[in-house]
Amino acid sequence: MPFTPVILWTDSLLWLLVAATGAYLWLCARRPHLAAPWLRVARSRAAMVSLTLLAGYGAIGLADSLHFRVALPATAASDAPAYSPQVLSLLDLALSHLRRSEETTYSAPLATRLFTLEETRLPDGRLAREYPRLRYGGAGLASEAGWGADVARRSLAGLAGAALLWLPLGALLWPLRRRAPQIPWGTAYATLGAMLALAGPAFALSLGYHVLGTDTVGQDVLYLSLKSVRTSLVIGSLTTMVMLPLGAMLGVTAGYFRGWVDDLIQYLYTTLNSIPAVLLIAAFVLMMQVYIDGHPQLFPTTAQRADVRLLLLCVILGVTSWTSLARLLRGEALKLAELEYVQAAHALSVSHLRILTRHLLPNVAHIIIISLVLDFSGLVLAEVVLSYVGVGVDPSTVSFGTMINAARLEMAREPVVWWSLSSAFGFLLVLVLAANLLADAVRDGFDPRVRVGPAALQGTAR
């Protein structure tokens, strides 16, 4: 085999989450009462736009979650295949031209020359200070005079490629519209077109240039931005896997049993809540760092150490953020436990466990879904701040936080290096904005108050 798969912890959990989501969607497709709120969500144009955008981000993130190590060229000395210590992902493979194209330092987007003056020796032996040509950016150009034409040609080729990909997909619109006419498929299709119109030229240009420039150590900013997507998605989604069981179980149990169980669980979350979140996370992370530093033998490669740290960060964020979900669910369970169908279940001597899982949990599911979607954007933004503070992801993990942290002094340079920060903030903004818009639509679709509620609310719930 020319490669050996490497399964990182976050990879397997991420794919497990994808499988669970798939199973849930399959269930939704067969149960009309589960599908109804999602259809209400999908009717909103904003939701379709953000779903399409998030699908794009998700595709990047998942492509970056299939890791492997490439086989090294066989040596005569041993028969056993040797593998490179570098862990790569499918995304790295697709973007290998960007991964390898390292310059020495800053270069502006689409530039052909370095951003800083360097001393070079001219052919006749004299020393001159000039902006040297890049190793990768515009290397294919015979003369820099052809730069404009080359960029235009590549952009048009990229656009043409995107159109070739996009137009055939339009054939799908017709059957989709027939199946679910109430969903604005056209909006999703148009969004996809806009995304491809950006991605196509960007990819075509990336074959010859640094589309978003390079950072201080000469790495391609576009490549770093795309790699950051996975970290954000992992933080936003895996954290909920910790938060959800804790919050749902403890919240519903507290509301259902009351008495000392309720007191105990309330005490637990008041105590956790009363510690300022950043400090609690910082304390956790500092301790984790001491542990990881003290036990290097447990983590053979940098990638594995960084991965465990990312996973633990998710666990920590989950432990500090389940309290609000638990409080919401406790309140709801207190109300539900009084209702006739729960009383009837009691009268029929249904066990506590069965009442909790069959009668209470399905009836608070809308709250769980709303708060999961709502929390996603908050967690993605939290990662950025935590990484800035120094208690976020491992410094070797590429994330929006580490990118911004590394670039935060660039605005003070003269002339200003603006591309790293703008790219990180731009990718981040689109992701968080899409998540927030989707969260709004999900809340409107799932919250029963919006439908039966007062007219004032209905008028504004677009």
Added chain:
Amino acid sequence: MLAYILRRTLYAIPILIGVNLITFALFFVVNTPDDMARMQLGAKRVTQAEIERWKAAHGYDKPMLWNARAAGSEKLTQTVFFRKSVRLFAFDFGASEDGRNIAAEIRTRMWPSLALAIPVFVVGLALNISFALAMAFFRATYLDFWGVVLCVVMMSISTLFYIIAGQYLVAKLWDLVPISGYNTGLHAIKFLILPAAIGVASGVGAGSRWYRTLFLEEMGKDYVRTARAKGLSEGVVMFRHVLKNAMIPILTGVVVVIPLLFMGSLLMESFFGIPGLGSYTIDAIQSQDFAVVRSMVFIGSLLYILGLLLTDISYTLVDPRVRLE
């Protein structure tokens, strides 16, 4: 009233004990003082003697919970738990790892923190409520729709962007205020005005949208319809009826953070070089000064519990239906 406050104060004690136990477990059980010593001393090859010396100097050379060798009550007091965790209850924070008195540091650093946090809080609250009232007043119009869109976009932007962009535009490009630093007295204003403005701007999106939801929920209620039916103008309905009734949910979210203003803002203070408690905390985290982090955790939880108490008391002031018994 007094009895209620007393009872709530007593209720805070088990919570503080819980906080204390959690931090103790985090700082001392997960990692032994030996690990910490090795980390502080930095070097990879540290001899056991050096570690022992560090532990003795910082008071970590005692047993964790129970000192069997000591006599009498000292069995309990001559322990790491008592000396490092229980003493926090008496506001005895001890010294930071570099030997400075933490309590004295906190006393001098709280003023810059408050000078930044209070204006941000007051102006931000006023601005958020005004925007939310305006959006609720023009509900279901284009003004409201685009207002909400603007709010969602503003809350989707990372706080770091506001800080970096604001610092670049206002301080560097337009040269209106110094980029960072601090001064005492009235000279502090020119250092504080930009971080305060950025602090307000970064909170406006989420804040106004939240208050708008509160106002709209309130406006769907029957008493609002009654008020309109008896011919009151929309302005009177908004300010005299809706705003007053919405005070209860507003207070729930607002009063609890008032004591926490004292803790300062981590990001603002570290970006703008303001020597407050926020930058103190961030420095402690970055230099892994566990004594300071522990003290700040304790103070933070104390202030949060104080905030919960104040919230309950404030209900009685705005809502005559609530009686504390």
